[in-house]
Amino acid sequence: MKKPLLLLFASLCFGIAVIKAQYTVLLNFNDTNGSAPLGSLTLSMGKLFGMTQYGGTNNDGCIFSLDTDGQNYRDLLDFNGTNGEYPASSLTLLGNKLYGMTFIGGTNNDGCIFKIDTDGSGYKKILDFNGINGANPEGSLIFSGGILYGMTEEGGANNEGCIFSIDTNGNYYHHLLDFNGTNGEKPQFGTLHISKNMLFGMTLKGGVYDSGCIFSIDTNGTAFNDLLDFNGINGEYPNGSLIIMDSLLFGMTSSGGTHGAGNIFAIDTNGQGYRNIFSFTGSNGDYPLGSLISDGKILYGMTTGGAVKGNGNIFSIDTNGMYYEDIFDFNDTDGSFSVGDLTLSGKVLYGMTKDGGKNRQGVIFRFNDADLGINNLTASSNFTSLYPNPTTGIFTISFEGAQSLVPATVEIYNVLGEKVYSQIVHSSSFIVNLNQPDGIYLYRVIAQDGNLLGEGKVVIQK
Numbered sequence: 001m002k003k004p005l006l007l008l009f010a011s012l013c014f015g016i017a018v019i020k021a022q023y024t025v026l027l028n029f030n031d032t033n034g035s036a037p038l039g040s041l042t043l044s045m046g047k048l049f050g051m052t053q054y055g056g057t058n059n060d061g062c063i064f065s066l067d068t069d070g071q072n073y074r075d076l077l078d079f080n081g082t083n084g085e086y087p088a089s090s091l092t093l094l095g096n097k098l099y100g101m102t103f104i105g106g107t108n109n110d111g112c113i114f115k116i117d118t119d120g121s122g123y124k125k126i127l128d129f130n131g132i133n134g135a136n137p138e139g140s141l142i143f144s145g146g147i148l149y150g151m152t153e154e155g156g157a158n159n160e161g162c163i164f165s166i167d168t169n170g171n172y173y174h175h176l177l178d179f180n181g182t183n184g185e186k187p188q189f190g191t192l193h194i195s196k197n198m199l200f201g202m203t204l205k206g207g208v209y210d211s212g213c214i215f216s217i218d219t220n221g222t223a224f225n226d227l228l229d230f231n232g233i234n235g236e237y238p239n240g241s242l243i244i245m246d247s248l249l250f251g252m253t254s255s256g257g258t259h260g261a262g263n264i265f266a267i268d269t270n271g272q273g274y275r276n277i278f279s280f281t282g283s284n285g286d287y288p289l290g291s292l293i294s295d296g297k298i299l300y301g302m303t304t305g306g307a308v309k310g311n312g313n314i315f316s317i318d319t320n321g322m323y324y325e326d327i328f329d330f331n332d333t334d335g336s337f338s339v340g341d342l343t344l345s346g347k348v349l350y351g352m353t354k355d356g357g358k359n360r361q362g363v364i365f366r367f368n369d370a371d372l373g374i375n376n377l378t379a380s381s382n383f384t385s386l387y388p389n390p391t392t393g394i395f396t397i398s399f400e401g402a403q404s405l406v407p408a409t410v411e412i413y414n415v416l417g418e419k420v421y422s423q424i425v426h427s428s429s430f431i432v433n434l435n436q437p438d439g440i441y442l443y444r445v446i447a448q449d450g451n452l453l454g455e456g457k458v459v460i461q462k
Contacts, residue, residue, distance in 0.1 A: 023328055024366045025335065026070030028358040031055045033073060034062045035361040037352040038189070039090035039140065040290070040340035042098070043068070048343075048350060048364065049076075049098055049118065051087040055361065060085040060105065063098070063116060066364060068350070076120035081105045083125065084112045088189070090140040090340065092148070093118070094168065099148060101137040110135035110155060113148075113166065126170025131155045133173065134162045139241070140191040143168075149176075149199060149219070151187040160185040160206065163192070163199070163217065176221035181206045183226060184213045189289060189339065191241040193249075194219070195269065200227075200249060202238040211236035211256065214249070214267065227271030232256045234276055235263045240291035240341070244269065245319060250299060252288045261286035261306065264299070264317065277321025282306040283396065284326055284387035285313045290341045294319075300349065302338040308388050308461075311336035311356065314349065314367060326388040328367055332356045335363040384445050384454030390461040393436065397445065398429040408453060413442045438462055 026048075029035050034052030042049040048066045056062030056078040063077040079085050085105025091098040099115050106112030110129040116122060129135045135155030141148045149165050156162030156178040163176040176199075179185050185206025193200045197219045207213030207229035214228040227249075230236045235253030242251045248266045257263030258279035267274045280286045285303030292301045300316050307313035311330040317323060330336045335353030343350040349367040357363035386397050397410060412421035412434060420436055434441070438460050445453040 022368045023334060024070070024368070025357065025363045026068075026366055027066060027073060027364040029055060029361040029363065030359045031059070031361060033075060034064060035059075036354050037362050037364075038088040038138075038339045038354060039352075041343045041350050041352060041364070042091045042093050043343050043345055043350065044093050044118070047118075049091050049093065050352065050364070051089070051091060051100060052362070053086050053088055053103075053354075061087050061102070063087075063091070063100070063120075065118070065120075068345075068348075068366070070364075070366075074120065076118075077116060077123055079105060081109075082107075083123065084114060085109075088138040090191075092141045092143060094143055097122075097168075099141050099143075099168070101139075101141065101150065103136050103138060111137050111152070113137075113141070113150075113170070115168070124170075126168075127166060127173060129155060131159075132157075133175065134164055135159075138188050138190075142192050142194055144194045144219070147172075147219075149192050149194065151190065151192060151201065153186050153188055153204075161187050161203070163201070163221075165219070165221075174221065176219075177217055177224060179203060179206060181210075183207075183224065184215055185210075189239045191291070193242045193244060195244055198269075200242050200244070200269070202240070202242060202251060204237055204239060209236075212238050212253070214238075214242070214251070214271070216269070216271075225271065227269075228267060228274055230256065234274060235265060239289045243292055243294060245294055245296070248273075248319070250292055250294075250319065252290075252292060252301060254287050254289055262288050262303070264292070264301075264321065266319070266321075275321075277319075278317055278324055280306065281387070281396065283308075283394075284324065285315060287312075289339045293342050293344050295344060300342050300344065302342060302351065304337045304339065308390060308392060312338055312353075313388070314342070314351075322385060324385045324387055326390065327369065329388070329390065330356060332360075333358075335365060384456075386443065386456060386458055389457075390459040392462050393434045393460050394431065395434070395458060396429060396431050397425075397443070409446045411444045411446065412458070413444075415439055415441075434458075434460065436460060 035055030060079040084102030086103040107128040113127040134152030137152040160179040184203030188204040209231040211230040236256030261280040264278040286306035308329040309331040314328040336356035338353040444455045
């Protein structure tokens with residue numbers, strides 16, 4: 001048995017040398033070049049485009065571009081109040097033009113919608129929010145059929161936010177829905193998702209339990225449907241967006257769920273079949289404020305807190321809620337408190353953090369992993385998940401949806417193939433305290449009948 005284990009660990013150890021070099025800080029924000037980004041990056045032709053909430057010449061935020069290798073940073077525009085202020089969202093790229101929104105500023109200080117060329121020229125406000133037509137947008141715009149769709153956090157008839165549409169020239173603004181508390185309230189950091197002629201989204205608050213809701217609405221503003229009301233147990237206070245895969249909506253909540261630290265869920269587009277597929281515990285991350293992304297098989301996301309260092313993490317998980325993996329832990333020096341979403345290009349993830357970094361004003365980062373999209377570290381783990389990973393030595397192994405398979409035996413082996421831990425467990429979720437040196441270890445979970453329930457690697461980094 002030692003020989004195959006040794007060969008496996010030789011392969012895994014070759015990978016771990018790469019893991020520590022995979023995360024790269026491309027830029028440290030320093031006020032002059034921006035500060036405290038709240039949105040995500042937009043990738044096009046080898047360049048990353050984004051915005052910061054503060055910093056720039058007037059400390060009102062800025063629009064920037066940066067090569068994917070971290071070179072050639074360029075401040076495309078400094079907000080100054082009149083042209084917008086404090087953007088809290090991401091940019092939408094259409095051809096050579098970027099479209100976005102600011103939280104405040106503009107003519108009425110309620111925020112605005114703007115467009116700008118990718119070279120920084122041609123800036124133009126296409127709408128000033130005025131309270132009646134919405135105010136204080138914190139999400140981003142989506143585009144379909146020549147029309148932009150978006151939401152505001154405040155304003156509208158009830159000052160609880162609204163859904164709107166507008167064309168790319170700023171004409172034909174249409175009020176699609178006013179939130180009123182009952183149908184949702186104050187969508188925050190979220191972007192609408194469009195499928196055919198239906199818009200899907202979430203609100204931070206409101207709904208039956210005032211914990212937020214999932215909704216759908218036709219692109220012409222009719223057929224609004226409250227698909228789900230969050231109630232704490234099934235999650236509460238969603239801050240991000242939904243994505244659609246195989247006719248299912250996937251999303252996250254910032255709190256609630258089994259452990260009160262937020263969860264990942266799936267639900268049919270008709271509002272049926274809600275499933276809490278993963279609950280954050282704090283040790284594996286907590287309080288996610290962004291959205292999930294996918295490569296078609298695996299979901300990726302970030303949390304703002306918890307995990308090994310308490311500064312949040314980057315994680316991956318499959319669409320069934322299995323194979324959760326903590327693939328990187330922020331440690332403040334390399335960033336912390338990430339609010340936006342990840343951007344995936346091939347095997348590379350790009351993102352930003354609001355805090356941390358050299359100047360404690362946030363960073364732009366790149367995470368390069370040959371295993372992204374494959375998730376082969378626990379490929380045979382049909383029932384088990386392990387978190388956090390990497391770990392200081394204390395971690396949880398759980399049997400999501402497989403309680404009937406306990407008792408079971410957990411075995412852990414070191415790089416030499418020597419068994420360093422063995423325990424019979426009688427619970428579907430249990431904590432392991434592995435007092436071993438830093439390095440890679442192989443864990444196996446074996447049922448009473450001898451069948452392998454799961455195996456994978458666990459990395460100890462103290």
